[in-house]
Amino acid sequence: MLTMVFWWLAILLEALLLVRGLQKNLLRRFPIFYSYLFLILVDDFFRFSVYRWFPSHYSQVYWATQFPALVVGSAVIFEVYRVALRAYPGTARMARNLLSFVFAMIFANSLANFSGSIFLRLVERAEELERNLRIVQALAIFMLVSVFLWYAIPFGRNLKGILFGYGLFVGVRVLQYGLRYYFWDDIKPLWPYAQAISFLMVLGVWAGALWSVHPVPEVVPVPPLERDYEVLVASTRGQFQRALARLGWAARL
Amino acid sequence: MGGSPVMSTSIFLTCGVILVFLLRLLASGRDGEDQARVAAPERTRRKSGYALQSRELVFRIFSPGDRDFVSSLRSPQLLRMYREERRKVALHWVRRTSREVGEIMRTHRLISRQSHNLNVATEAGLLLQYLELRSLCSLLVLLISIFGPHALNDLATYADGLYHRLARALPENAAVDGVAPSGNSAAP
Numbered sequence: 488m489l490t491m492v493f494w495w496l497a498i499l500l501e502a503l504l505l506v507r508g509l510q511k512n513l514l515r516r517f518p519i520f521y522s523y524l525f526l527i528l529v530d531d532f533f534r535f536s537v538y539r540w541f542p543s544h545y546s547q548v549y550w551a552t553q554f555p556a557l558v559v560g561s562a563v564i565f566e567v568y569r570v571a572l573r574a575y576p577g578t579a580r581m582a583r584n585l586l587s588f589v590f591a592m593i594f595a596n597s598l599a600n601f602s603g604s605i606f607l608r609l610v611e612r613a614e615e616l617e618r619n620l621r622i623v624q625a626l627a628i629f630m631l632v633s634v635f636l637w638y639a640i641p642f643g644r645n646l647k648g649i650l651f652g653y654g655l656f657v658g659v660r661v662l663q664y665g666l667r668y669y670f671w672d673d674i675k676p677l678w679p680y681a682q683a684i685s686f687l688m689v690l691g692v693w694a695g696a697l698w699s700v701h702p703v704p705e706v707v708p709v710p711p712l713e714r715d716y717e718v719l720v721a722s723t724r725g726q727f728q729r730a731l732a733r734l735g736w737a738a739r740l
Numbered sequence: 741m742g743g744s745p746v747m748s749t750s751i752f753l754t755c756g757v758i759l760v761f762l763l764r765l766l767a768s769g770r771d772g773e774d775q776a777r778v779a780a781p782e783r784t785r786r787k788s789g790y791a792l793q794s795r796e797l798v799f800r801i802f803s804p805g806d807r808d809f810v811s812s813l814r815s816p817q818l819l820r821m822y823r824e825e826r827r828k829v830a831l832h833w834v835r836r837t838s839r840e841v842g843e844i845m846r847t848h849r850l851i852s853r854q855s856h857n858l859n860v861a862t863e864a865g866l867l868l869q870y871l872e873l874r875s876l877c878s879l880l881v882l883l884i885s886i887f888g889p890h891a892l893n894d895l896a897t898y899a900d901g902l903y904h905r906l907a908r909a910l911p912e913n914a915a916v917d918g919v920a921p922s923g924n925s926a927a928p
Contacts, residue, residue: 724866
């Protein structure tokens with residue numbers, strides 16, 4: 488019964504978010520995110536129908552609908568990267584390099600551990616695959632958030648909410664998968680509730696952040712001379728060396 | 741993503757916790773504050789480097805000259821007061837230097853983020869230099885808090901004295917073959 492309540496609440500919140508996005512014209516600003524929301528709304532309806540009338544097929548339907556959501560969810564991360572770093576081409580390149588590095592490492596690792604047909608693995612080890620994809624997403628978000636924090640990228644409430652919500656969802660999923668190894672017997676009955684509650688929290692974060700339009704703060708452009716990267720690096724290095732010299736004297740005196 | 745279940749679990753838990761922590765940091769950030777800083781990189785730059793330019797100040801704070809003078813007065817109470825005060829001044833200077841190093845890096849980040857030719861390797865190198873400086877400051881704070889502002893100098897003097905005592909104790913040729921005196925005297 489409680490599961491049904493969570494299910495309907497999630498569907499209601501997803502629909503509300505979509506309607507609000509339409510009203511406030513946020514769909515044009517974040518098309519991938521709203522496509523993702525639409526996809527999970529359709530998924531939820533479909534899964535609910537199967538769960539209600541064909542419960543024996545639920546597991547297959549769940550995994551079949553989970554992978555498109557995972558792929559579009561990864562595209563949401565890319566949208567955050569694209570929108571937030573539009574005004575910062577150098578920082579965007581740095582983030583792209585870091586993300587490429589993460590994906591290359593994971594791809595190499597997957598190749599090293601690969602055996603047999605990929606489709607066979609998809610069917611047989613769907614859960615493991617989702618777990619691994621969540622790790623990839625977590626690493627990508629980790630890299631992106633690190634770059635955003637380090638370079639103090641201002642994003643506005645809407646984009647921050649999308650990233651925070653999706654990051655929270657991925658983080659909680661990764662934690663849940665981690666805990667399963669040790670406490671599966673204890674948490675098995677609570678597992679569906681934990682998943683549903685965490686997802687409702689995420690939808691709540693999105694509803695709060697996307698209720699109204701908050702533009703991305705415009706950055707005051709730095710004069711061209713200041714933007715000369717080589718000069719800037721030389722200046723920073725010079726100041727660091729002077730600081731080091733002072734600290735060296737203090738230590739040696 | 742192979743490996744033992746324990747290993748996988750640790751990786752998953754660590755990833756999850758770090759991600760949630762980072763997101764919390766992200767949520768607590770304020771765009772307005774960033775904007776204010778963006779608007780004033782020049783001002784920030786002018787403000788920084790105040791203490792970094794005061795070479796005389798460094799000599800004044802850390803030179804053992806004052807201590808030698810106070811010691812020559814042979815007043816234990818005065819010497820204790822001097823140590824306490826000088827420790828506070830030295831700690832203030834190191835903490836201020838540490839803050840200014842942070843300010844230099846922040847100014848660099850705020851300007852460089854708009855640069856078209858940002859270089860990953862250069863940024864990583866600067867980050868390492870920055871971390872080295874901050875670690876050095878933390879180490880100095882620790883040493884000054886425990887041993888006082890003249891700790892390293894005292895240590896060098898002690899090592900020098902120890903070397904000379906050892907040299908006197910050893911036979912002639914062994915002292916010649918050993919490490920030559922460093923010449924690191926107590927004088928600045």
